[in-house]
Amino acid sequence: MTDLTNLTLAEARDGLKAKSFSSTELTEAFLGAIEAANPKINAYVAVTGDQARDMAKASDARLARGEGGALEGLPLGIKDLFATKGVHTQACSHILDGFKPEYESTVTANLWADGAVMLGKLNMDEFAMGSSNETSYYGNVVNPWRKAGSDQALVPGGSSGGSAAAVAASLCLGATATDTGGSIRQPAALTGTVGIKPTYGRCSRWGVVAFASSLDQAGPIAKTVRDCAILLKSMASVDPKDTTSVDLPVPDYEAALGKSVKGLRIGIPAEYRVEGMPAEIEALWQQGIAWLKDAGAEIVNISLPHTKYALPAYYIVAPAEASSNLARYDGVRYGLRVPGNDIIDMYENTRAAGFGAEVQRRILIGTYVLSAGYYDAYYLKAQKVRTLIKRDFDLAFEAGVDAILTPATPDAAFAPGEITDPVAMYLNDIFTVTVNMAGLPGLSVPAGLSASGLPLGLQLIGRPFDEETLFQVAEVIEKAAGRFTASRWW
Numbered sequence: 001m002t003d004l005t006n007l008t009l010a011e012a013r014d015g016l017k018a019k020s021f022s023s024t025e026l027t028e029a030f031l032g033a034i035e036a037a038n039p040k041i042n043a044y045v046a047v048t049g050d051q052a053r054d055m056a057k058a059s060d061a062r063l064a065r066g067e068g069g070a071l072e073g074l075p076l077g078i079k080d081l082f083a084t085k086g087v088h089t090q091a092c093s094h095i096l097d098g099f100k101p102e103y104e105s106t107v108t109a110n111l112w113a114d115g116a117v118m119l120g121k122l123n124m125d126e127f128a129m130g131s132s133n134e135t136s137y138y139g140n141v142v143n144p145w146r147k148a149g150s151d152q153a154l155v156p157g158g159s160s161g162g163s164a165a166a167v168a169a170s171l172c173l174g175a176t177a178t179d180t181g182g183s184i185r186q187p188a189a190l191t192g193t194v195g196i197k198p199t200y201g202r203c204s205r206w207g208v209v210a211f212a213s214s215l216d217q218a219g220p221i222a223k224t225v226r227d228c229a230i231l232l233k234s235m236a237s238v239d240p241k242d243t244t245s246v247d248l249p250v251p252d253y254e255a256a257l258g259k260s261v262k263g264l265r266i267g268i269p270a271e272y273r274v275e276g277m278p279a280e281i282e283a284l285w286q287q288g289i290a291w292l293k294d295a296g297a298e299i300v301n302i303s304l305p306h307t308k309y310a311l312p313a314y315y316i317v318a319p320a321e322a323s324s325n326l327a328r329y330d331g332v333r334y335g336l337r338v339p340g341n342d343i344i345d346m347y348e349n350t351r352a353a354g355f356g357a358e359v360q361r362r363i364l365i366g367t368y369v370l371s372a373g374y375y376d377a378y379y380l381k382a383q384k385v386r387t388l389i390k391r392d393f394d395l396a397f398e399a400g401v402d403a404i405l406t407p408a409t410p411d412a413a414f415a416p417g418e419i420t421d422p423v424a425m426y427l428n429d430i431f432t433v434t435v436n437m438a439g440l441p442g443l444s445v446p447a448g449l450s451a452s453g454l455p456l457g458l459q460l461i462g463r464p465f466d467e468e469t470l471f472q473v474a475e476v477i478e479k480a481a482g483r484f485t486a487s488r489w490w
């Protein structure tokens, strides 16, 4: 039999329906692949083999009766940020050692209700803070991609590095991920996979460990645009447990695929042509423009004048919210406790030992910008900048732009240890944070290879709750570019 792990999620779904194989066979194929590859890729921090087998068996029974949901029998990986009842959920932090939630996140509950099978929990930057997966307590994830002719390990991007690497290495059919400033789109771009951060409010945040609550949003990473469309349909829902989730019908995203983009207006923002952008990123962007033009889209030059303030404003708003959200990890309620002489001493010892350097840095920045003397100068100002960024996008969409095309990242995957300066690391988010600041949907689709043979992505940004147009346009790019698969060394 062919290797079932090479199938796309849509192909596996169709194969299960046609009874070409069972969910049990599919699940066993993935569990076998994980066992062989995970010591090298480190994408999974927990594998839930018994649970996966039980779920697959139940799916097979439903499929045999001609029943089953939209994801019936399809094995998925879950980012360690999503609460999964009774299963390892530690946001890849030492401070949540041994934490197994009593409840299930709404997004994962939606997936299981549609019949999906859980393979395990995926590695990530600690509390989703990072762009390289180097801040995980469980060690780096290794990108399945390597430069042509080199065997040097590369980072998969972050913070959803485990999700992206697991998909790229065929260790699941698709994965859940989250994106606060680029954590779905940047690792997708660096691993040749597709990722979409939906509009803020599309997916419930209930049961997703909070980083920056006004920016966090869940979404899928998968091999193809179609697979992401299928997964998002199941993940999205309005949820009374998250008052920021929005009560709008969830469209059949798959139905948007294949529709012509003729006459759609695609905006090209001048401000994304940043200083020092490598020539091959500019060339990739131009290639994307040419493909969409060929498909009948109208290309319009637009201006988003406040773009350059987005990154500094994000690195005030996100740490501010993080410093408040992470106050709950005190050695009393969850995970790790390091004893001390009194309770304050115990708090300090626990937090000093439990949080890694990047998380501590963000808490310090966040506490500083929220402190009485600096609140107006930093936090309040950043919130005002946020409004301006949102207004830039509003004006572009009001002027008739249907979607915006930009590069997804300023460069291809880099080596672990290559970027040590925190600000240089933050620059990875330069094209993606604007989208979170404005609450818009953003999608990253592989569009080409760098000169050294590494995948590069283009980003599409859409109107609020218009993920359909992003899927529609992304599929045109995907068809023109072809799919990108890492050659196996693992």
Ligand SMILES: NC(=O)C[C@H](N)C(=O)O
Pocket (backbone or CB within 6 Å): 128, 129, 130, 131, 158, 159, 178, 179, 180, 181, 182, 183, 184, 211, 318, 429
């Ligand atoms: N969570 C994210 O979206 C990742 C972003 N690079 C950050 O470190 O904040």
